[in-house]
Amino acid sequence: MDRTEAIAPLSRPGRAAGGDADPGRPVVRLRDATLAHGDRVLWRGLDLDVRPGEFLAVLGPNGSGKTSLLRVILGRQQLTAGSVTVLGRVPRRGGGHIGYVPQQKSLPAQAVLRARDLVRLGVDGHRWGLPATPRSIRHRVDDALASVGATPFADVPVGRLSGGEQQRVRIAQALAADPRVMLCDEPLLSLDPQYQRTVTDLVDRRRRSAGTAVVFVTHEINPVLGLVDRVLYLARGGFRTGTADEVMTTSALSRLYGTRIDVVRARDRIVVVGAPDAATAHGHEGGPNGEAARDG
Numbered sequence: 001m002d003r004t005e006a007i008a009p010l011s012r013p014g015r016a017a018g019g020d021a022d023p024g025r026p027v028v029r030l031r032d033a034t035l036a037h038g039d040r041v042l043w044r045g046l047d048l049d050v051r052p053g054e055f056l057a058v059l060g061p062n063g064s065g066k067t068s069l070l071r072v073i074l075g076r077q078q079l080t081a082g083s084v085t086v087l088g089r090v091p092r093r094g095g096g097h098i099g100y101v102p103q104q105k106s107l108p109a110q111a112v113l114r115a116r117d118l119v120r121l122g123v124d125g126h127r128w129g130l131p132a133t134p135r136s137i138r139h140r141v142d143d144a145l146a147s148v149g150a151t152p153f154a155d156v157p158v159g160r161l162s163g164g165e166q167q168r169v170r171i172a173q174a175l176a177a178d179p180r181v182m183l184c185d186e187p188l189l190s191l192d193p194q195y196q197r198t199v200t201d202l203v204d205r206r207r208r209s210a211g212t213a214v215v216f217v218t219h220e221i222n223p224v225l226g227l228v229d230r231v232l233y234l235a236r237g238g239f240r241t242g243t244a245d246e247v248m249t250t251s252a253l254s255r256l257y258g259t260r261i262d263v264v265r266a267r268d269r270i271v272v273v274g275a276p277d278a279a280t281a282h283g284h285e286g287g288p289n290g291e292a293a294r295d296g
């Protein structure tokens, strides 16, 4: 079955295009934030503001605490020290205005929920500007499905979809929440280049049209290099923040890792050579305090 179709724009019944977000007010704010499990410090002394419409890429080796950062912002994980606010409030489980694309795990083959049922779960429990009638909710779900090209498989049980199709449905679910911030945990995994582009374009369009802040965890910066405003790089208990040009450099990453790392620009790509990989960089050694980080 050919399940691809043209990608439709996601209409927004709530705020006007451009959003009502105050561009000066951070959507996400962390101050002197530390997260540790036992005596193992994932990151320490993190100051971070993510502003409306900003695209923040979060990079770092396996186990450096990228997903944990998203869990803190979601209110599912308590900081060890410091503070976090989302839209000026301490985040709590189930709070609205957050679109979350969790790290991909295949849905069981026997999962009987249809794609549209999953997306509908994104609408429920959130305010999105208009009274939620069954008809308006159905339109919202249809819009979100169309926006990721998922209309042809809207009624297929999700367990029967490919990994990439399931991922597009998860993006639609996050968009259906009419989010002020999107938290995306490696959303490009298992997508072919065409749909990597689809996903990054959707997220980019959303932040430009609605002022949605984006926190985008990725192992690979190249697919989002043209979109990224700032990078947060986590490693060995420390971090660096800044533009891609500031962070993705031989000197910045060598200091962060405490060993020689080479960052090479080849055509429009960044290649990092020598960064300890998942097997060796699990970071269990604890690591130094956060590098002097710039945030702004």
Ligand SMILES: Nc1ncnc2c1ncn2[C@@H]1O[C@H](COP(=O)(O)OP(=O)(O)OP(=O)(O)O)[C@@H](O)[C@H]1O
Pocket: 037, 042, 060, 061, 062, 063, 064, 065, 066, 067, 068, 069
């Ligand atoms: N509740 C917990 N208790 C103890 N350790 C935990 C807990 N949650 C996460 N960890 C550990 O913290 C570390 C960071 O996990 P996290 O998933 O945030 O890393 P990550 O940077 O997203 O990794 P990956 O790139 O592999 O997805 C891991 O070693 C993980 O095992």
